Amino acid sequence: MMQRYVVVDLETTGNSPKKGDRIIQFAGVVIENDQIVDEYSTYIHPGQEISLFIEELTGISNETVKNAPDFEDVAENIARLIEGACFVAHNVLFDLSFLQEELVRCGFEPFYGSTLDTVELAKILKPTSDGYKLHQLAKEENLDHSRPHQADSDAYATALLLLELKKKLMNLPVMTLKQLYRLSYSLQSEISELIDACIASKLAKAEVHSPDLITYRGLAFKKAEDESEQKDTGAEFPLDDEKKIAMLQSAYPAFEARSGQLDMMNMIHHSFESSQDAIIEAGTGIGKSIGYLLPAVYFSKKHHKPVVVSTYTLQLQDQLLQNEVPKLKKILPFTFQAVLLKGRSNYLSLAKFERALREKEDNYETALTKMQILVWLTETVTGDKDELNLTSGGQLFWNRLQSDGLTYAGLKQPWLELDFFERAKRTAAKADIIITNHSFLMTDLLTEDALIPKKGYLILDEAHHLEQAASKQLGSRLNYISVKTVLNRLGTSDQKQLLYKLGRMLLNNGLADGKSTHELDQKLSDFSYEFEQLFYYISNQAEKLSRSMSPKRLSFKIDDGRWGKAILVAERLVDLLGYIITELEKRLALLLNNESPLGKNSLFHLNDIEVLLGHLQDTRDSLHEFFIKPHEENIYWLDYTNAAPQHGVTLTVQPIAGSKRLWDSYFGRQKSVVMTSATLVVKDSFKYFKEQLGLENEPMQTASIPSPFPxxxxxxxxxxxxxxxxxxxxxxxxxxxxxxxxxxxxxxxxxxxxxxxxxxxxxxxxxxxxxxxxxxxxxxxxxxxxxxxxxxxxxxxxxxxxxxxxxxxxxxxxxxxxxxxxxxxxxxxxxxxxxxxxxxxxxxxxxxxxxxxxxxxxxxxxxxxxxxxxxxxxxxxxxxxxxxxxxxxxxxxxxxxxxxxxxxxxxxxxxxxxxxxxxxxxxxxx
Missing domain, CATH: 3.40.50.300 (P-loop containing nucleotide triphosphate hydrolases)
Incomplete structure (x- = not known):
């Protein structure tokens, strides 16, 4: 392992040495054999004024550097310090490039040694961190960082961070380290040398396998918690408020009784027990989350039926599980199980990730994301994407890895037992409380094979967003980039994408038809061209309209004469898609019905094509509804930005009264639905809220519980x-x-x-x-x-x-x-x-x-x-x-x-x- 690191941090007058910005403070911390052995820091006179902004940021003023040495006076000391060492910095490209400019300006050789970027290393080894700024990581790791934006404090904190990250790297299994090493050559700093040294060190002595990890098919995972059902507790909800207060105070002695919270608990208990619906406005500060979770758990335990809690935002969904559920577990005299359930695309497909690891990938962000996921697999038990802090490129790569649920009879499912979404379903089936979000809840209720009980008990928090969520869920969006992404993934028969692979499979099985392949290529090319023309035309029309209307969002009236050309193009596109979809379905059927067994990779490719086929069918349906047969009960509009002609347009359709449709078909069939929020009442009445959901004539309990704040x-x-x-x-x-x-x-x-x-x-x-x-x-x-x-x-x-x-x-x-x-x-x-x-x-x-x-x-x-x-x-x-x-x-x-x-x-x-x-x-x- 490399024995000597010099961790450097600079404070400067600006961001660009080429534009004349200069260093005002240098600090270096020397690490040898995993110990800090030396420190060096100095203020430097920049030969120019320090701006007020930099002074506010760093605390370094013109007065501070008035008698400081010029860089020329300390350049030799700095060059000697970093010579032969691995140069480490938090965002190494910035510090090193700045230092190189100054060294060369003073006649010294630039630094040619290894570099290590602690931002890059932290992204890999701490894939779930909220952020990768030094102060955020220092706080997470409880490191000494008393004076942010002072070079000596920053360098010391970065040195401590490096030592912590090295420990974390050494704690990873060799199996994971070897995969990280293979991917590390796509990185921007020499992390590969550090990983290689860790592997050598671990192989030099017998590896002790962590009892918290399991290995399967070349991957290391965190062992999942036991999914066994909870024992019956015979829980009885305490009707007496004094008993509830005593229970709350036994867990939290400083707890102050809030009558509003107790009223909410009693009302929800009554609603569930009597199978009635309720609307509760709960003012800020009454303790709304515990107010509905406590009676929900008691009801679930007593009747052996899960209660579903749904929120509008993923943030509140996570907050309930991470903050409120642990509080409740401390309060209640029995155990219960609460789980998070999100849409399938939020979960990692292990089969897809295994396949992606085999692909040679030199793209920086893809390699970085693979490395993040490899480390994350040793930590996560959920496989939920929201745990990860991905780059924008990583988010795009995730789309290739997300679970889609498509399987083929001929394809063995080696990952089924460990599949994260399947595990979430199994856990939810045994849970007392299922915490989800409005988007997934509504999607699930609209499917035949629903995970949420069709006649169950629901608590809908952030209920003022129900109408918006329902309309969005029953609507659709169409934009240029998403469709072009599908077309690029599909390719043509000579582009070596999925269509090419489909053609090779047909050829290898004696099922190829050269004429139909040529026709399909031509239709795809025609569709791509016509689709570009459609969105180019729409963007031009939007540009004209935006001069007199809102520049961001424009109503989209299909019967308006200005859209006549768009309707004609859309009709051609729908016909072209009809042909393309039919031909792809024929080819898939030929291969799946063929007597010759298909290989694993072939079935994976068919899976991918089927996903893209679903997107093409959605595109056809959207084009048909937008341009050919719009519905009177829907709203149509386009969102427009002038950033790029086609890219700046998104077409959206939503029903005017989506929530009414959902209530009549699904929510209204539940045994009991409780809707709550801090803002539901208008003019001391729930009339407006009920009207928006189409519930004017529905019998419901209602209560407005004011905030206790003076x-x-x-x-x-x-x-x-x-x-x-x-x-x-x-x-x-x-x-x-x-x-x-x-x-x-x-x-x-x-x-x-x-x-x-x-x-x-x-x-x-x-x-x-x-x-x-x-x-x-x-x-x-x-x-x-x-x-x-x-x-x-x-x-x-x-x-x-x-x-x-x-x-x-x-x-x-x-x-x-x-x-x-x-x-x-x-x-x-x-x-x-x-x-x-x-x-x-x-x-x-x-x-x-x-x-x-x-x-x-x-x-x-x-x-x-x-x-x-x-x-x-x-x-x-x-x-x-x-x-x-x-x-x-x-x-x-x-x-x-x-x-x-x-x-x-x-x-x-x-x-x-x-x-x-x-x-x-x-x-x-x-």
């Missing part, structure tokens, strides 16, 4: 009185005006502020107005859709910076839990009415007009009130929180419907103030 003591609401009416200005004009108030609020609150918008257009305009002004340069600004990264990454980054402002749209209006001082000020820029030309809104409003109802009062206003309540709910998450809400839309004061918004949230003090008064009030309150 909001009047925790929140003030400010409405500036020096802002113009939002409807009197353009987006750009109002954004500039709003920017001044946001700047003033940010300075008064010292960051810790979230700004909610109703459109990306206004968010971008306001963000850039503030950014360009330079007034908030000392603040860190994060903007959804601009700053990059997922929603969760944005939230984590926002919480990691002291003076931070987060600009968000749709998905940040709800499901954001930032307790304490991290979020002290919330700004709502505009009352959250949906744009009237938004396709779903427009269709619903047209339907209401046909029914003789007022679309504004029956739909637009209730929808906005619910969204407003959700936005308000971001501010106070615990009884200790304190915050201020600023509303920049004066219609909440001046419009007829303004009082409805004021009454939609708990009773708090409202104030109107000028920009100066607003800033003063914020400073005093928080």
């Amino acid at each position: 909001y009047k003591e925790l929140v003030k609401v400010l409405v500036p009185n020096d802002l113009p009416d939002i409807n009197c200005l353009s987006v750009e004009e109002f954004s500039e005006t709003a920017a001044n108030h946001i700047i003033a609020a940010a300075q008064a609150a010292k960051g810790r502020m979230m700004v909610l918008f109703t459109s990306h257009e206004m968010l971008r305009a306001t963000y850039h107005s503030i950014k360009d002004s330079g007034v908030l340069d000392e603040f860190t600004l994060f903007a959804q859709g601009i700053s990059g990264g997922s929603r969760m990454r944005l939230l984590r980054n926002f919480q990691n910076f002291e003076k931070a402002v987060l600009f968000g749209t749709t998905s940040l209006w709800e499901g954001v839990d930032i307790p304490g001082e991290d979020l002290s000020c919330l700004i709502i820029v505009r009352l959250p009415f949906s744009p009237p030309d938004e396709p779903v809104t427009a269709a619903k409003c047209q339907l209401l007009e046909k029914q003789g109802r007022n679309p504004f009062s029956a739909y637009s206003l209730p929808e906005a009130l619910l969204r407003f309540r959700q936005g308000f709910g971001r501010l106070i998450r615990t009884p200790e929180d304190k915050g201020i809400l600023v509303i920049l839309d004066r219609r909440i004061i001046t419009a007829k419907y303004g009082p409805e918004f004021q009454k939609a949230i708990p009773e708090v003090d409202w104030h109107q103030a000028s920009i100066a008064e607003m800033a003063e009030m914020i400073e005093k309150w928080i």
